[in-house]
Amino acid sequence: MNQRGVCFLTLRRRTRRLLGVIYSRPASAWQRITLPALTRTYRTPKVLDERITLKGYTGELRQVTILDLGHEEPTVLLTNDLRRSGSALVTR
Numbered sequence: 420m421n422q423r424g425v426c427f428l429t430l431r432r433r434t435r436r437l438l439g440v441i442y443s444r445p446a447s448a449w450q451r452i453t454l455p456a457l458t459r460t461y462r463t464p465k466v467l468d469e470r471i472t473l474k475g476y477t478g479e480l481r482q483v484t485i486l487d488l489g490h491e492e493p494t495v496l497l498t499n500d501l502r503r504s505g506s507a508l509v510t511r
Contacts, residue, residue, distance in 0.1 A: 421478045421499055428511060431482065431495040441467070441484055441493055449486070452506045461489040466505045483508055 431437070449465040456462070467484040483496040483505055496508060 426498065426500040428496060428498040428500065428508065431497045433492055433495060437495065438492065441495075450505075452509070454506060454510055456510065461487060464488045464509065466509065468505050470501075485509055 444467060449467050451463055452466050454462050454464070465486040467486075469482045469484075470479050471482045472479060478499065479501070481498050481501050483498070485494040485496070488494055488509075498508060500508070
């Protein structure tokens with residue numbers, strides 16, 4: 420997909436181990452963003468934007484973890500789009 424220039428965005432499964440890593444991150448690692456939609460109830464979630472590698476995938480991926488989006492557990496997005504803003508990815 421990277422060689423063809425195809426960008427993807429998908430949800431990552433929240434395993435118990437991944438949730439442990441997410442909740443162990445310090446408060447200073449999170450950034451508060453503002454989503455542009457005026458009708459959203461949760462317009463200012465906290466985001467953790469990281470670069471990761473996964474076994475079986477060639478290249479670098481971007482993992483965006485979102486808290487305070489109206490769900491009990493964090494939402495975890497995976498994408499190979501390294502340029503788009505975190506706010507644009509969450510809105511999409």
